[in-house]
Amino acid sequence: MSTPAAQHAPGGAVAARARGLTKAYGSGETAVIALDSVDVEIARGRFTAVMGPSGSGKSTLMHCLAGLDTVSAGQVWLGDTEITGLRDRDLTRLRRDRVGFMFQSFNLIPTLTAAENITLPMDIAGRRPDPRWLDQVIDTLGLRDRLTHRPAQLSGGQQQRVACARALASRPELIFADEPTGNLDSRAGLEVLGFLRGAVDDLGQTVVMVTHDPGAAAHSDLVLFLADGRIVDDMERPTADAVLDRMKRFDVVRERLVEGDGDDGTTRED
Numbered sequence: 001m002s003t004p005a006a007q008h009a010p011g012g013a014v015a016a017r018a019r020g021l022t023k024a025y026g027s028g029e030t031a032v033i034a035l036d037s038v039d040v041e042i043a044r045g046r047f048t049a050v051m052g053p054s055g056s057g058k059s060t061l062m063h064c065l066a067g068l069d070t071v072s073a074g075q076v077w078l079g080d081t082e083i084t085g086l087r088d089r090d091l092t093r094l095r096r097d098r099v100g101f102m103f104q105s106f107n108l109i110p111t112l113t114a115a116e117n118i119t120l121p122m123d124i125a126g127r128r129p130d131p132r133w134l135d136q137v138i139d140t141l142g143l144r145d146r147l148t149h150r151p152a153q154l155s156g157g158q159q160q161r162v163a164c165a166r167a168l169a170s171r172p173e174l175i176f177a178d179e180p181t182g183n184l185d186s187r188a189g190l191e192v193l194g195f196l197r198g199a200v201d202d203l204g205q206t207v208v209m210v211t212h213d214p215g216a217a218a219h220s221d222l223v224l225f226l227a228d229g230r231i232v233d234d235m236e237r238p239t240a241d242a243v244l245d246r247m248k249r250f251d252v253v254r255e256r257l258v259e260g261d262g263d264d265g266t267t268r269e270d
């Protein structure tokens with residue numbers, strides 16, 4: 001399948017790409033196909049949102065595109081470099097240089113302060129953060145007075161913002177954000193979205209963001225809709241209302257499918 005995301009990417013302007021990307025967990029009868037032969041291109045310098053029901057494969061897609069997880073079949077490229085089959089060391093270096101990742105579960109180190117968590121990936125890489133950029137990130141995310149706190153001393157939203165700052169600290173060209181506003185109040189959420197939007201508009205960075213919130217998706221340029229491990233639709237220049245409408249239509253289709261042959265047990269909670 002060729003998605004419109006592919007059609008809108010001018011030659012060479014692709015930040016990440018997958019072809020026939022399949023990811024299965026487990027094997028035999030208990031195997032779960034999290035991604036089912038996905039073809040996708042993430043255009044450079046754009047803000048792409050990924051939506052879909054819980055369990056549809058959004059996090060798995062992000063992890064595979066970012067080179068954080070192995071694939072069962074298919075190919076993945078970061079820029080022009082095919083990462084499937086790359087040696088661990090080369091993949092680590094490529095990821096470190098190009099990719100920032102905001103995990104759904106934060107993945108902060110409990111024994112380090114917020115400031116230490118933010119600069120950890122750069123410290124490991126032996127690189128010094130640009131102090132002006134780091135200041136901007138910290139102030140925008142409202143973390144200035146929390147820098148010496150450890151994760152356990154921070155609220156969920158504050159931990160989310162530390163994870164956000166960590167992903168942005170090295171000013172990566174490609175930022176993956178897995179539900180970055182999921183734990184934030186609306187004001188902090190808007191600030192993170194504004195920051196991601198600014199990273200694209202002002203700095204030419206590329207953002208891919210998973211969200212369940214139509215209002216958050218409306219900040220993107222393109223929404224990809226996932227269902228059961230496949231990209232089933234997309235929407236250019238989304239508005240919150242249009243996204244909500246589209247999600248309702250999916251629900252209707254799902255209900256019909258379930259009513260029709262409700263024996264496959266694949267209904268999801270949301």
Ligand SMILES: Nc1ncnc2c1ncn2[C@@H]1O[C@H](COP(=O)(O)OP(=O)(O)OP(=O)(O)O)[C@@H](O)[C@H]1O
Pocket residue numbers: 025026032033034052053054055056057058059060061104
């Ligand atoms: N480590 C794993 N082992 C086994 N199955 C897994 C694993 N990780 C994910 N899955 C399964 O793969 C499918 C896709 O999971 P994924 O986390 O990508 O969904 P998601 O769309 O991000 O959901 P959510 O909105 O709840 O975060 C789910 O059915 C999930 O149970």
Ligand SMILES: [Mg+2]
Pocket residue numbers: 058059060104178
């Ligand atoms: Mg997820």
